[in-house]
Amino acid sequence: MPGLEGLPVLVIGATRGIGLAVAQELLRRGARVGITGRDPDRVRSLAGTLGVWGEALDVRDREAVPQVVGRFQEEVGLYGLVYNAGVSPVFTRAERIGLEVWDEVLEVNLTGAFLAAKAFAGLLEGQGSLVFVGSILSLRGGARLAAYTAAKAGLWGLARALALDWADRGIRVNLVAPGWTETEMTQGLREHPHLGQKILGGIPLARMARPEEVARMVAFLLEPENSYLTGGVYAVDGGVSAS
Numbered sequence: 001m002p003g004l005e006g007l008p009v010l011v012i013g014a015t016r017g018i019g020l021a022v023a024q025e026l027l028r029r030g031a032r033v034g035i036t037g038r039d040p041d042r043v044r045s046l047a048g049t050l051g052v053w054g055e056a057l058d059v060r061d062r063e064a065v066p067q068v069v070g071r072f073q074e075e076v077g078l079y080g081l082v083y084n085a086g087v088s089p090v091f092t093r094a095e096r097i098g099l100e101v102w103d104e105v106l107e108v109n110l111t112g113a114f115l116a117a118k119a120f121a122g123l124l125e126g127q128g129s130l131v132f133v134g135s136i137l138s139l140r141g142g143a144r145l146a147a148y149t150a151a152k153a154g155l156w157g158l159a160r161a162l163a164l165d166w167a168d169r170g171i172r173v174n175l176v177a178p179g180w181t182e183t184e185m186t187q188g189l190r191e192h193p194h195l196g197q198k199i200l201g202g203i204p205l206a207r208m209a210r211p212e213e214v215a216r217m218v219a220f221l222l223e224p225e226n227s228y229l230t231g232g233v234y235a236v237d238g239g240v241s242a243s
């Protein structure tokens with residue numbers, strides 16, 4: 001069957017930005033979509049508007065992550081999982097990053113992905129596809145972003161390790177590495193008088209990505225037709241990683 005017609009895919013962190021664009025793209029391709037986000041009212045209202053399954057989840061709650069994956073599997077089924085939740089709360093030199101911020105960034109960007117992936121593989125019957133939303137900082141250093149860079153590099157390591165562990169079960173694992181993307185996460189930097197221009201100057205295509213452009217790559221990697229793709233990293237970065 002072409003596309004994602006009828007296949008159940010859960011998107012963790014889907015109430016805005018790239019995650020919301022992923023949920024919308026998957027719907028366009030015929031998937032049966034589930035979304036999560038921290039705010040129960042927002043998740044309920046958005047799930048109603050989109051006509052999808054939805055449940056509130058803070059990925060720092062280590063018990064709740066497998067429970068939510070389990071409820072999606074029971075109520076909708078399971079073929080794909082997209083781990084998109086991520087935070088980047090500070091933009092500062094490494095010596096100014098406290099352990100509290102370090103722990104939060106690692107917990108949301110990396111540990112949550114491990115827990116979700118483990119639950120997914122534990123419940124999956126048959127073949128499946130797992131996509132992590134990493135960053136170009138999964139592949140290169142990010143100044144003033146030590147915790148975020150460490151977490152996203154870890155996510156790329158995790159994707160490769162899981163691809164190897166689960167290849168014999170028909171579970172494909174890939175990482176999408178967005179460059180600068182127009183979302184709430186980058187709003188402050190985009191509006192900054194000097195940094196905004198400086199960032200654009202470092203992007204060969206001279207603009208940030210639109211969330212839909214990242215979403216299309218995520219959907220492509222989920223599609224069962226692309227069955228030879230596993231353990232890979234796919235940059236959607238306007239040429240940044242080529243420079």
Ligand SMILES: NC(=O)c1ccc[n+]([C@@H]2O[C@H](COP(=O)([O-])OP(=O)(O)OC[C@H]3O[C@@H](n4cnc5c(N)ncnc54)[C@H](OP(=O)(O)O)[C@@H]3O)[C@@H](O)[C@H]2O)c1
Nearest residue numbers: 013014015017018037038058059085086135180181183185
């Ligand atoms: N924007 C960029 O330039 C860029 C570049 C490279 C990679 N990325 C990555 O792309 C992903 C999406 O980012 P975005 O730009 O769309 O950012 P965003 O608009 O800030 O959205 C972040 C997403 O993560 C979720 N999230 C944050 N903390 C969470 C928690 N504790 N528990 C559950 N969900 C949580 C948010 O859900 P809530 O609605 O509950 O807050 C939201 O869905 C992230 O992994 C980010 O690191 C972004």
